[in-house]
Amino acid sequence: MADAEPGHARPTFDLREARAILARTPVVLDTWLRDLPDAWLAATEGPGTWSPYDVVGHLIHGDRADWIPRARRILEHGEALPFDPFDRDAQFRESAGRSLPDLLDEFARTRRQALDDLDAMALSEADLDRRGTHPALGAVTLRELLATWTAHDLDHVMQIARVMGRRYADDVGPWRAYLRIINGIGS
């Protein structure tokens, strides 16, 4: 079964390396965003897009409702019981009215708990090859789930940098031509 698993052919993924990224994300965001002027924290890329504040709430919800629950679902039910769908807008209800420092504190807690839960699973390489069922994408492996959790953290760090950088799209004047964060060239 392991050989039939798509990600197995190029074994970039390493659980210890992935965990190193996952453990750092809350402290990176805390260092970066806590006490930053509101103009940065509330910035978006336009209607319907997320601010840095929104992203922190989304990461909290993912730690609670997505990654570890889905890993457990794979270990307990394999492909038989599909994952519950993930609500990508949950943070707009759950974070409403809360301060960013409060959310950062909570993200530190949810991530610590999630990593404790991950460690307690004591996953073997064979476990990482186990499959579950994504409600839209179909068969996925536990390894793919954990690689996605890691890349998803980095995706949202990238998003926060991009959202904040694009605030200065006009302010940089002619330098716009050199700044990929603003002109999007090569992204």
Place this chain on the structure above:
Amino acid sequence: MADAEPGHARPTFDLREARAILARTPVVLDTWLRDLPDAWLAATEGPGTWSPYDVVGHLIHGDRADWIPRARRILEHGEALPFDPFDRDAQFRESAGRSLPDLLDEFARTRRQALDDLDAMALSEADLDRRGTHPALGAVTLRELLATWTAHDLDHVMQIARVMGRRYADDVGPWRAYLRIINGIGS
């Protein structure tokens, strides 16, 4: 003269806000990258592209050779004396053989010095309207230079996240469709 300056029409830029981003970048990178497994630090997006390690060296060189020296050039010479060209590959000579922790320590120092120098300039709004000459882009204002310094930091934070996230381009399996950091859609 201020009214003729292109960035002046949309006054997003605020020196105090920009400084808040500039002051955080070294500690964000330290928190994120120090002691991270080498596989992340040495990752690139292919031949000729930069690793997170390379980016830190580039930011150090920018603090030394680019932003503050150019701000001084504007204040001292206005448009009369163009900026010296910036060497975008200097870090490959200057960082050679140095450890990442050593570079992170140096970036903390160069940035602290650069911000001390910036503060000592005690720039007024009228100063921010002053113009210099970029060797390739022509007339630019001091405000545009400082907005670019800020966006440039964020551009490279974004780059580091992107480079690391794309290591897992294959490992995420079918989730690739959902991860903008990998599929590039909408960037």
